[in-house]
Amino acid sequence: xxxxxxxxxxxxxxxxxxxxxxxxxxxxxxxxxxxxxxxxxxxxxxxxxxxxxxxxxxxxxxxxxxxxxxxxxxxxxxxxxxxxxxxxxxxxxxxxxxxxxxxxxxxxxxxxxxxxxxxxxxxxxxxxxxxxxxxxxxxxxxxxxxxxxxxxxxxxxxxxxxxxxxxxxxxxxxxxxxxxxxxxxxxxxxxxxxxxxxxxxxxxxxxxxxxxxxxxxxxxxxxxxxxxxxxxxxxxxxxxxxxxxxxxxxxxxxxxxxxxxxxxxxxxxxxxxxxxxxxxxxxxxxxxxxxxxxxxxxxxxxxxxxxxxxxxxxxxxxxxxxxxxxxxxxxxxxxxxxxxxxxxxxxxxxxxxxxxxxxxxxxxxxxxxxxxxxxxxxxxxxxxxxxxxxxxxxxxxxxxxxxxxxxxxxxxx
Amino acid sequence: xxxxxxxxxxxxxxxxxxxxxxxxxxxxxxxxxxxxxxxxxxxxxxxxxxxxxxxxxxxxxxxxxxxxxxxxxxxxxxxxxxxxxxxxxxxxxxxxxxxxxxxxxxxxxxxxxxxxxxxxxxxxxxxxxxxxxxxxxxxxxxxxxxxxxxxxxxxxxxxxxxxxxxxxxxxxxxxxxxxxxxxxxxxxxxxxxxxxxxxxxxxxxxxxxxxxxxxxxxxxxxxxxxxxxxxxxxxxxxxxxxxxxxxxxxxxxxxxxxxxxxxxxxxxxxxxxxxxxxxxxxxxxxxxxxxxxxxxxxxxxxxxxxxxxxxxxxxxxxxxxxxxxxxxxxxxxxxxxxxxxxxxxxxxxxxxxxxxxxxxxxxxxxxxxxxxxxxxxxxxxxxxxxxxxxxxxxxxxxxxxxxxxxxxxxxxx
Numbered sequence: 001x002x003x004x005x006x007x008x009x010x011x012x013x014x015x016x017x018x019x020x021x022x023x024x025x026x027x028x029x030x031x032x033x034x035x036x037x038x039x040x041x042x043x044x045x046x047x048x049x050x051x052x053x054x055x056x057x058x059x060x061x062x063x064x065x066x067x068x069x070x071x072x073x074x075x076x077x078x079x080x081x082x083x084x085x086x087x088x089x090x091x092x093x094x095x096x097x098x099x100x101x102x103x104x105x106x107x108x109x110x111x112x113x114x115x116x117x118x119x120x121x122x123x124x125x126x127x128x129x130x131x132x133x134x135x136x137x138x139x140x141x142x143x144x145x146x147x148x149x150x151x152x153x154x155x156x157x158x159x160x161x162x163x164x165x166x167x168x169x170x171x172x173x174x175x176x177x178x179x180x181x182x183x184x185x186x187x188x189x190x191x192x193x194x195x196x197x198x199x200x201x202x203x204x205x206x207x208x209x210x211x212x213x214x215x216x217x218x219x220x221x222x223x224x225x226x227x228x229x230x231x232x233x234x235x236x237x238x239x240x241x242x243x244x245x246x247x248x249x250x251x252x253x254x255x256x257x258x259x260x261x262x263x264x265x266x267x268x269x270x271x272x273x274x275x276x277x278x279x280x281x282x283x284x285x286x287x288x289x290x291x292x293x294x295x296x297x298x299x300x301x302x303x304x305x306x307x308x309x310x311x312x313x314x315x316x317x318x319x320x321x322x323x324x325x326x327x328x329x330x331x332x333x334x335x336x337x338x339x340x341x342x343x344x345x346x347x348x349x350x351x352x353x354x355x356x357x358x359x360x361x362x363x364x365x366x367x368x369x370x371x372x373x374x375x376x377x378x379x380x381x382x383x384x385x386x387x388x389x390x391x392x393x394x395x396x397x398x399x400x401x402x403x404x405x406x407x408x409x410x411x412x413x
Numbered sequence: 414x415x416x417x418x419x420x421x422x423x424x425x426x427x428x429x430x431x432x433x434x435x436x437x438x439x440x441x442x443x444x445x446x447x448x449x450x451x452x453x454x455x456x457x458x459x460x461x462x463x464x465x466x467x468x469x470x471x472x473x474x475x476x477x478x479x480x481x482x483x484x485x486x487x488x489x490x491x492x493x494x495x496x497x498x499x500x501x502x503x504x505x506x507x508x509x510x511x512x513x514x515x516x517x518x519x520x521x522x523x524x525x526x527x528x529x530x531x532x533x534x535x536x537x538x539x540x541x542x543x544x545x546x547x548x549x550x551x552x553x554x555x556x557x558x559x560x561x562x563x564x565x566x567x568x569x570x571x572x573x574x575x576x577x578x579x580x581x582x583x584x585x586x587x588x589x590x591x592x593x594x595x596x597x598x599x600x601x602x603x604x605x606x607x608x609x610x611x612x613x614x615x616x617x618x619x620x621x622x623x624x625x626x627x628x629x630x631x632x633x634x635x636x637x638x639x640x641x642x643x644x645x646x647x648x649x650x651x652x653x654x655x656x657x658x659x660x661x662x663x664x665x666x667x668x669x670x671x672x673x674x675x676x677x678x679x680x681x682x683x684x685x686x687x688x689x690x691x692x693x694x695x696x697x698x699x700x701x702x703x704x705x706x707x708x709x710x711x712x713x714x715x716x717x718x719x720x721x722x723x724x725x726x727x728x729x730x731x732x733x734x735x736x737x738x739x740x741x742x743x744x745x746x747x748x749x750x751x752x753x754x755x756x757x758x759x760x761x762x763x764x765x766x767x768x769x770x771x772x773x774x775x776x777x778x779x780x781x782x783x784x785x786x787x788x789x790x791x792x793x794x795x796x797x798x799x800x801x802x803x804x805x806x807x808x809x810x811x812x813x814x815x816x817x818x819x820x821x822x823x824x825x826x
Contacts, residue, residue, distance in 0.1 A: 198646030215645065219691060230798060231680035231703045232628065232772030233611030236671050238796075243681055244667045250660040258649050267644035268656055269691045271684065278632060278682045278701040280799075288691040290644045359645035383651075385643060386693075 005113075009105050009405075010398040016101035017397075019045065020085075021093035029090040029388030030097075033133035035063070035167040042085055046100065046125050053108045055123065060182035062150070063127035063171065064140045069107050071120035071412060077188025077371075078120045079411045081106070081404065084129035084140060084363055091130075092390020098378075098397065099193045100125045106405040110413070117412035119188065129363055134164045141363035143182035145370055150181050189338065189411055190367035193376045193404045195392050197360050199383025207399045208353035209377030210342045214365040215263065215292040215357060216299050216331035222249070222310075223322040228275060228283030243273055243282035245319045249310050250287065256309075257291075260302055263357040266291045294331050294357045332365035335372035338407070342374055345406045351399055376403050418526075422518050422818075423811040429514035430810075432458065433498075434506035442503040442801030443510075446546035448476070448580040455498055459513065459538050466521045468536065473595035475563070476540035476584060477553045482520050484533035484825065490601025490784075491533045492824045494519070494817065497542035497553055497776055504543075505803020511791075511810065512606045513538045519818040523826070530825035532601065542776055547577045554776035556595035558783055563594045602751065602824055603780035606789045606817045608805050610773050612796025620812045621766035622790030623755045627778040628676065628705040628770060629712050629744035635662070635723075636735040641688060641696030656686055656695035658732045662723050666702065669722075673715055676770045677706045707744050707770045745778035748785035751820070755787060758819045764812055789816050 023042035025031040032039050043065050047057045055067030065085075068078075083099025103123040110117065126140025134156050142148040153165040201209050226240035250268050257266035271287040291306075293299040307323060314321040339355070346353035358375060367373040378400035381391040436455035438444040445452050456478050463470045468480030478498075481491075496512025516536040523530065539553025547569050555561040566578040614622050639653035663681050670679035684700040704719075706712040720736060727734040752768065759766035771788060780786040791813035794804040 196646065197643050198648075199651060200646075200648070203651075217645070229796065230610050230773060231682055232630070232678060232705050232774070233609065233613075233798075234678070234772070234796060235611075235613070235675055236667075236678055238612060238616075241667075241680075243684065244663070247660050247663040247667070250657070251664045254649075254654075254657045254660070262648055265645060265647070265649055267654075267692070267694055269644055269686075269693050269695060270689045271656065271686050272689075273682075273684050276683045276685075279680070279703050280682045281680055282682060290692050292645050359647070360643060361645070383642065383647065385646075 006398060006402070009109050009401060010394055013101055013105045013397060013401055014394055016049070016104065017093055017097055020097045020101065027090055030087045030093050031089050031091065032085065032087045033089070034086050034128040034139065035171055039086060040171050043125060043127070046085070050104065050123070053104055054111060055107065059177050060143065061177055062139060062143045062168065062182050064144065064182060065125040067104065067107070067123045069111055069117060069121040071117045073118055074120065076119045078122050078186050079189050079191070079408060080122050080124055080187050081191045081193070081408060082124035082126065083192055083194055084126040086128045086130050086132065088130050088132045088386045090388060091386050092388060094195045094390050094392055095197065095385050096129060098195055098392070102193050102397070102401045102404055105401060106408055109405055110409060114409065114413055119412045121408060121412045126363055133158050136164065137361070138363060138366055141366040144184050145366040146183045147366060187367070187371050189372045190364060191338070191374045191376070191404065191407055192362060192364040193400050194362060195380045195385060195390070196377040197380050197383070197385035199380070200356060201354070201377060201379035202381065202383065204354060205352070206354050207351045207378070207396065208346050208403055209356045210339050210346070210353055211334050211358050211375035211377060212339060212355050213294045213331055213333040213357055214362055214368070214375070215294050215359050216296050217327055217329045217361065218291045218299060218303055218325065219327035220289040221324045221326055222287050222289060224249070224285045224319055226283055226317070226319040229281045231279040231281055234281060239281055240318050241281050242285040242319060245313060245317045246271070246285040246287055248313050252309055252313070253289065253306065256302065256306060260298070263359065264291070264293045264298065264302060265359055292359055296331050329361065329365070332368035334364070334368060334374055338372050338374035341410055342376060342403065342407060345403055349402060349406065351403065374407065376400055376407070419811065419815070422522055422814060423807055426514055426518045426810060426814055427807055429462070429517065430506055430510055433510045433514065440503055443500050443506050444502050444504065445498065445500045446502070447499050447541040447552065448584055452499060453584050456538060456540070459498070463517065463536070466517055467524060468520065471591050473556065473591050475552060475556045475581065475595050477557065477595060478538040480517065480520070480536045482524055482530060482534040484530045486531055487533065489532045491535050491599050492602050492604070492821060493535050493537055493600050494604045494606070494821060495537035495539065496605055496607055497539040499541045499543050499545065501543050501545045501799045503801060504799050505801060507608045507803050507805050508610065508798050509542060511608055511805070515606050515810070515814045515817055518814060519821055522818055523822060527822065527826055532825045534821060534825045539776055546571050549577070550774070551776060551779055554779040557597050558779040559596045560779060600780070600784050602785045603777060604751070604787045604789070604817065604820055604824070605775060605777040606813050607775060608798060608803070609790040609793045610796070610798035611793065613769060614790060614792035615794065615796065617767060618765070619767050620764045620791070620809065621759050621816055622769045623752050623759070623766055624747050624771050624788035624790060625752060625768050626707045626744055626746040626770055627775055627781070627788070628707050628772050629709050630740055630742045630774065631704045631712060631716055631738065632740035633702040634737040634739055635700050635702060637662070637698045637732055639696055639730070639732040642694045644692040644694055647694060652694055653731050654694050655698040655732060658726060658730045659684070659698040659700055661726050663700065665722055665726070666719065669715065669719060673711070676772065677711065677715060678772055679704045705772055709744050742774065742778070745781035747777070747781060747787055751785050751787035754823055755789060755816065755820060758816055762815060762819065764816065787820065789813055789820070
């Protein structure tokens with residue numbers, strides 16, 4: 001495309017992002033939780049825009065919105081691209097929204113420049129990915145890929161006690177809802193464009209991240225029980241200090257994670273002490289572990305060694321340990337052929353790029369086991385996301401759009 | 414004393430403890446906070462009992478209650494004994510109360526067995542020691558020893574916003590209130606009998622602890638500020654993890670404390686993490702430090718080394734540190750002559766004893782700089798105190814009473 005066309009596409013993209021960002025609950029940044037008024041308005045806005053972009057709009061029963069550009073060979077599998085419309089509380093305007101807006105602009109550009117594609121192209125705005133309102137994540141892509149069948153909605157409740165089922169029934173759409181529970185078996189490839197949500201691209205001054213895979217995650221709740229006691233009258237060697245025990249465990253965690261090296265990351269983000277009084281030796285400590293790696297074997301090995309060491313610490317200190325797994329997602333490797341194609345596109349377009357791992361979860365990881373899947377990252381300023389401070393410059397956004405457009409062209413034309 | 418007399422005294426002591434334990438707010442154990450209804454009733458009960466024991470009752474303006482057994486030489490200084498009537502929330506029935514009840518029984522026994530003493534003996538029920546309702550401790554003994562002059566009451570407030578001044582004005586006493594703010598310059602010696610609140614006497618199967626000194630205490634609030642960030646996308650070496658930093662600091666604390674050896678104790682009892690979310694690297698951590706030792710120089714040296722290491726950790730990790738001192742009490746050595754006298758009494762009475770340090774604070778520490786002061790400990794079952802589980806057997810309680818009685822005899826007869 002020539003410069004003026006690129007400029008016009010970037011302009012369209014920025015406008016779409018601004019318009020989407022306006023659908024938010026009050027407070028700083030963007031708050032668009034699943035099945036809320038602002039969420040519904042954003043999905044309706046997208047439906048209207050898609051119609052304007054010449055796309056055929058459909059919706060499924062959970063509220064995923066699709067815009068279809070029909071191909072000349074309807075018997076061939078669909079090329080799907082997009083991301084999620086929901087946000088965290090006080091999030092930014094790029095996480096999720098960028099992948100949808102860029103996909104819409106790409107489809108319009110492709111149609112304008114090259115006419116009808118051979119294979120059908122579809123943009124999708126998944127209803128939910130973050131798990132911010134209900135304690136369930138990937139509600140949108142999880143329906144498309146048959147992780148969920150909808151039966152989960154009856155028991156899953158938000159902080160106000162509203163069930164996912166009740167919240168879902170409250171909304172209705174402008175356009176016709178498709179039959180079934182939203183599952184699709186006609187997807188031939190999925191491509192997701194997203195902000196990095198990390199600092200690597202910025203730090204290395206790179207325009208594009210070609211994602212090789214999304215890490216597997218394990219989350220645990222660890223409970224250490226010792227004996228609460230008087231901080232003044234209990235000698236150091238007669239203590240069963242739950243916090244001192246947890247401290248040793250977390251010190252071991254960090255050391256082991258640094259030793260393991262990239263791409264392993266290990267974090268304790270939440271820790272609570274009981275009774276939490278300055279002059280009482282803690283009797284109980286609860287803390288979370290979040291451990292991620294791109295190789296399931298490495299993850300398994302790291303966790304096994306870690307907990308084996310934890311049980312040693314427990315025995316040495318006369319405290320007790322309870323480890324509860326709360327999440328276990330497998331690593332999701334991206335399609336090698338698509339990744340290579342993305343690298344070639346970057347080279348052809350003269351863009352700096354690097355292959356990398358995604359440490360964050362994305363809708364793409366649900367598609368990876370079912371069809372060739374690819375992910376493209378653009379930089380996040382200071383690595384910040386899930387914050388009103390989230391920012392990617394227009395130039396960086398435009399670079400991602402160009403790569404996505406070229407990839408979709410290769411797949412569908 | 415013969416066996417039947419000892420038995421009668423023990424019985425009186427146990428009855429007094431039972432009666433005092435009945436003055437409590439609802440809930441498990443004993444809750445008798447300063448200037449509450451149950452506190453007032455307990456002090457009135459003691460006044461009535463003291464009158465019945467033949468003691469002259471007075472009260473000062475903060476609500477300390479005294480029972481006086483006048484000596485034959487009124488020009489000589491007074492021998493004071495007793496402890497505090499207040500408790501923590503859901504405390505036990507021995508902490509404080511035992512020292513008062515035993516002192517009352519001792520004075521009655523001495524009078525019955527030996528008549529009027531040479532020097533005046535007084536039992537005191539201090540209004541407050543624990544700091545459980547108002548953020549100020551030793552309100553009773555602090556007035557007697559001129560740590561406080563009462564001006565602190567206007568600004569000091571409880572959790573409901575009631576000022577200490579307002580709470581104090583609400584109560585009134587049966588017996589005449591003495592003039593002045595409660596300060597006394599006529600005390601020639603102070604002897605406090607108390608439960609150990611630690612496990613040393615029980616572990617070593619010892620009847621009596623002869624306290625050599627009460628530890629100095631330093632409390633600090635430590636704030637570590639890093640950068641909250643995504644737990645998945647931030648590599649281990651690019652983190653400013655406030656919790657991992659705090660963990661290293663607390664690991665260093667425990668190691669240094671164990672290395673320093675007894676009687677140093679160091680505790681972090683309270684720790685809070687922000688934002689405290691499983692998948693977010695903590696941006697800020699607040700924790701308390703409580704460090705105690707019997708030697709001020711050792712305490713000073715330990716803290717100086719510790720914080721010097723903390724600032725190194727801070728620099729290495731790119732986080733910031735804020736250390737706020739919140740308490741600094743000096744060690745209080747007990748009187749050597751009185752301690753030796755207590756050891757002799759134990760030997761004469763055939764009781765097992767050991768000299769020891771008190772890791773907990775007591776009213777005695779306020780008297781130590783002003784007059785010869787002594788403390789006697791009896792065992793605490795499993796070292797537990799500040800709990801409904803607090804327990805010392807009748808036999809152990811009786812042993813402490815016998816030692817106290819003999820000590821008061823030596824001092825006053």
